[in-house]
Amino acid sequence: MSDKFDVIIAGSGAGGGMAAYVLAKAGVKVLMLEAGRDYKPLEETPMFNSNEEAPLRGASTPDKDFGYYDSAIGGWSVEGEPYTSEDGVDFKWFRARMLGGRTNHWARHSPRFGPYDFKGKSRDGYGVNWPLSYDDLESWYTKTEKIVGVCGTNEGLENHPNSPTGVLQPPPKPRAYELMIKAACDDLDIPCIPAHYAILTRDLDDRKACFYATPCIRGCSIGAAFQTTTSLIPAARETGNLTLKADSTVYEIICDDGGKAIGVRYIDGKTGERLAVNAPYIVLAASACETARILLMSKHKKHPNGLGNSSNHVGKNLMDTVGTNISGQYPMLENRPRYNEEGMNSPHMYIPWWGYEQQKKGELDFPRGYHIEMSGGWVTAPDVGLGWLPELNGGGYGKKIKADIRRYFGSTIWMGGRGEMLPNEDCYCALDPEVKDKNGLPVLKFFWKWSKHELNQVAHMQKTGRAIIERLGGKALSEEKPPEELITAPGSIIHEVGTTRMGFTPQDSVVNKDGRCWDANNVMIADGGVFASNPHKNPTLTIMALSMRNSQKLAKEIKGARRR
Amino acid sequence: MTVVETKITRRDTLKWMAIATPLIMIGACYAPEDDEIKISSEIPEKYRKLVKWPDINIPDVTHEGYGKDPDLILPKTPWPLLLNAMQLNACVALIDLLVPADDKGPAASEVGVQHFMNEWVSAPYPSQSEDRELIIPGLQWLDDEAKKRGNVVFASLPEVEQIAILDDLSDGFDKAPSVAVRQMKPMQFFGKMRRLSLGGYYTTAHGMEDIAYIGNEAIAGDYPGPSDEALKHLSEHLAKVGLKLP
Known part of the structure; x- marks a missing residue:
């Protein structure tokens, strides 16, 4: 050159x-x-492409780990570049x-x-x-x-700094299931607030505000995400x-x-x-x-x-990042009135860490915080994985399972605990x-060993998730297990x-x-x-x-x- | 759009089957030496009577996948499709019983779920390969069981007898008298076909309409959030568990 x-x-x-x-x-x-x-x-960017147009209805494969339309070229494996x-x-x-x-x-x-x-x-x-x-x-x-x-709000929570007035763009309205989770959190004394996302809700330079359609993981041809x-x-x-x-x-x-x-x-x-x-x-x-x-x-x-x-x-x-997943099925979300729940295709609300005081007092057996993200409902279009839903209701076949799909689709919510890991040798x-x-x-x-800090934290995330599900009369979709079995694989949160x-x-x-x-x-x-x-x-x-x-x-x- | 090389309608396959039906054989019952299924008191007579899981060759799939950097705007499915007319025929009959027409939408084969199945079982990826090992023998098993019960392939069996087979499978899978029954290959095949048929069906435009999915449409201005009706519904249900709409 x-x-x-x-x-x-x-x-x-x-x-x-x-x-x-x-x-x-x-x-x-x-x-x-x-x-x-x-x-x-x-x-x-495959904006608006449907799952039906994609091979295997867009299901994830080793070529596209997060589904066919994931923008990432590579993923957990890159050809010729192993680890x-x-x-x-x-x-x-x-x-x-x-x-x-x-x-x-x-x-x-x-x-x-x-x-x-x-x-x-x-x-x-x-x-x-x-x-x-x-x-x-x-x-x-x-x-x-x-x-x-970045869109979001200033909530003035401990160790969650505000941005100066006018810097953040307004967040999108919460979805119905997010209000549901917030209702439980309010009762359990857990905060649940709008999350900050690097997604425009107002035009910025030549980038356009979000039009609340098509998953951001595909990339964004209008520049909103x-x-x-x-x-x-x-x-x-x-x-x-x-x-x-x-x-x-x-x-x-x-x-x-x-x-x-x-x-x-x-x-x-x-x-x-x-x-x-x-x-x-x-x-x-x-x-x-x-x-x-x-x-x-x-x-x-x-x-x-x-x-x-x-x-x-x-x-x-x-x-x-320490990760664990807790999904629940909520009877109160069954057969609910349809509306466009896609939104900005990311959580509009999340649970920030709230246990600083408890940690200071030595009441928790892990030193650092976590937050909980959530998704589900009708945020994404039906995908090929929904066929298990009639198993919530005894399975069977025929017209009965079609009715089951209508009833249950959109009634499951995923929560992801995301916690701070401490460095260790x-x-x-x-x-x-x-x-x-x-x-x-x-x-x-790569060499790896979780410490008790992360495992104890995962146990707490699970407990929190289950408490929320239970408070809402929902049903946890996974069994209780030791945290060693519920912590996500190292590296898999991609942080x-x-x-x-x-x-x-x-x-x-x-x-x-x-x-x-x-x-x-x-x-x-x-x-x-x-x-x-x-x-x-x-x-x-x-x-x-x-x-x-x-x-x-x-x-x-x-x-x-x-x-x- | 998915490239489907073999386009066979239900009518075509029925026509074809009229010619093929003389090829009748009676399937053997599960033999005690079958090491996949332990015959034991755990498995009631009704399930032990089911015809033996066929030991057939499953084609090797050596074709490449779509690769790490496929065209996302105009997707193509590069692998050849494996199911033959006979297998597709059984597939169509089964998926239409699993997902039949009702007042909200057509039957599975009318929206091409069999082609999705064919694409799925022909794919060169690990998860689909595992399903191929179950589904290709499974379709043969359906015909074997039908021949044992009614001397014709599954698609040609009178509906009442098709349903009798499905009931046995559904009972074995869903009501799970024991883990051993649920783990029998025909039950696993049934469970897999149900999941995939529904997945294939509800990812079509018809399926999304049936499910009344609203989304993937650009909204001008701010996101409107839940409708008043949706909020009212939520509020009423929260009240039932003693919670207030925030």
């Missing part, structure tokens, strides 16, 4: 997209390398090989972290504190929310400062003799050719685990354990000493973070509070790898706020250097 770039960014998802946007807008010359193919949501797990561990690693990465697919739940979330160790002694506080990030959250477009491919990346491109190269898998950071990072090596996915490009600054935003892998593969005489890894923390401190990823990918590069191997965590010293962390590698100040990490903890609040908004903050600092540094 003959052009001169100030910065190379690896990855085009939430972190990389935001970095490209901030840097390009600031006049910095950026080269973005994306491992997946170019992707055009305006042309490729391994320690015996007895079933880690799941979701990857999207496409421009925009997983932002094309994500649920878009976008809560801010609160003040406690950055200082967990100070509160309960577990894990580590972030080198940043909520106050350090507050204005960046606001700026991010304005660009991304946030993804970098309809927002940050086109805006960055418009500046003329962003050069984008898809099908380019970064696998190594090149260092000069002194060990200073000077560029990256990458593989052209179409030709298999190995290429290199230089730039004074490098931003890694390939996703927490992929970024760790790149650093571990960047071995050099000055960086024998891999670049940025003098602390031996690269790949360590891996966390996902048994959970990490490392280069597999044997297995290589299609390019001959070592793959990641993996912590592998290049930020910290106070080069000994206890990989990057500083500005996302710069302690061992290589011109290498910035802009994905979830930098998280020092993994609050139950979904990570993407914070990935973007951090990336914005740190990219702004980087832009200033680059422009300052130009002036000198």
Whole structure:
């Protein structure tokens, strides 16, 4: 490549997209390398396509793990790019090989972290504190929310910060079943409030407000549901400062003799050719685990354990969100009057964590919080999985089961507990000493062990879910089991973070509070790898706020250097 | 739209069956050596009498799936369809008993559920392959059982006798006199066919109309939320359990 770039960014998802946007807008010359193919949501999103049109009525398959219309190209497996797990561990690693990465697919739940979330160790002694506080990030959250477009309300709940007036867009009205769950929560003294979602309810720039149809997981050709491919990346491109190269898998950071990072090596996915490009600054935003892998593969005489890894923390401190599911069937939702319940196809209401006081008093046997999301009813069109419903009523066949379907369809509600996991030394990823990918590069191997904190938390989530179901006269659709059997597989909530965590010293962390590698100040990490903890609040908004903050600092540094 | 290579209507298959019916054989009963089904006191006579699960070759599916990056706007099903006319014939007869016409909508075969079934059992994915191992012998079993009872294939059996077979299967699956009965292959086949027929039926436009699903239509302005009628219904039901509409 003959052009001169100030910065190379690896990855085009939430972190990389935001970095490209901030840097390009600031006049910095950026080269973005994306491992997946170019992707055009305006042309490729199957808006309004019916299940009937899809193979197997859209059912999930190993090719499309979340159903045929899921926008993600990749999923739990990517051809030619395996990963391994320690015996007895079933880690799941979701990857999207496409421009925009997983932002094309994500649920878009976008809560801010609160003040406690950055200082967990100070509160309960577990894990580590972030080198940043909520106050350090507050204005960046606001700026991010304005660009991304987030709907929701300010409820003023403990450790759930408000946004400044006028920043959030109005949330959609609650659905009938959400009001039902809220009625039970009101009675049980559990909060149930509008969730913050990165889905527009008002037009923003050239993106349109949601028209309350077609699942967001497909992507959104009108730009209502946030993804970098309809927002940050086109805006960055418009500046003329962003050069984008898809099908380019970064696998190594090149260092000069002194060990200073000077560029990256990458593989052209179409030709298999190995290429290199230089730039004074490098931003890694390939996703927490992929970024760790790149650093571990960047071995050099000055960086024998891999670049940025003098602390031996690269790949360590891996966390996902704790998950468990509780579904219920509610007689009061049977045969109810039909109305359009699709809404923005995501929860309009959710249950935020409310147990801070109890935890402070030592009344709970797990130190960190969780929230509960919900879905069901008639949010999505009938799918091929509904045929079990007559089994609620003795089964049979013929006209009877058709009547059963009419009665029961829409009467089941799924609740998902989503909790904060604490980092522990048994959970990490490392280069597999044997297995290589299609390019001959070592793959990641995952190691995992839940601690009692997560298991106790799952037991509590189940208890809460069952209490709600019971209060409403519903029926739980799963048996009570030990939490070990009810916790979702590690990685499967797709919130993996912590592998290049930020910290106070080069000994206890990989990057500083500005996302710069302690061992290589011109290498910035802009994905979830930098998280020092993994609050139950979904990570993407914070990935973007951090990336914005740190990219702004980087832009200033680059422009300052130009002036000198 | 799903690519269906074999389009056989119920009428076609009935016509075809009129020719095929001379091929009659009497199925053997479950033999004691059958290791899939343990004959024991757990299984009442009524179920032990059912014809033996056929040991037939299930075609190998070597075709590729639609891949990691298929066309989402204009979907195509790339794998060839496996069911032959005889199997489709049994399938049509069965799904129309499972999901018959009523005042809200047509029978399963009228909206092409048999083609969905064919696509499903022919798919190269693990979950569908498992279903193929159950459904292809299952369709043969239906014909075997019909021949034992009435000397004709299932589709040609008088409805009252078809229903007698279905009742046995439904009783065995749904009323589950014992786990051993529920786990018998014919019962599993029945349960699987019911789930899939309903899934196939209610994902069609007719099915969605039957179920009165409202959605997948663009709304201008704010989301209107539940109708007054829906709120009233909810409010009344919440009151019954001592709760207030928030």
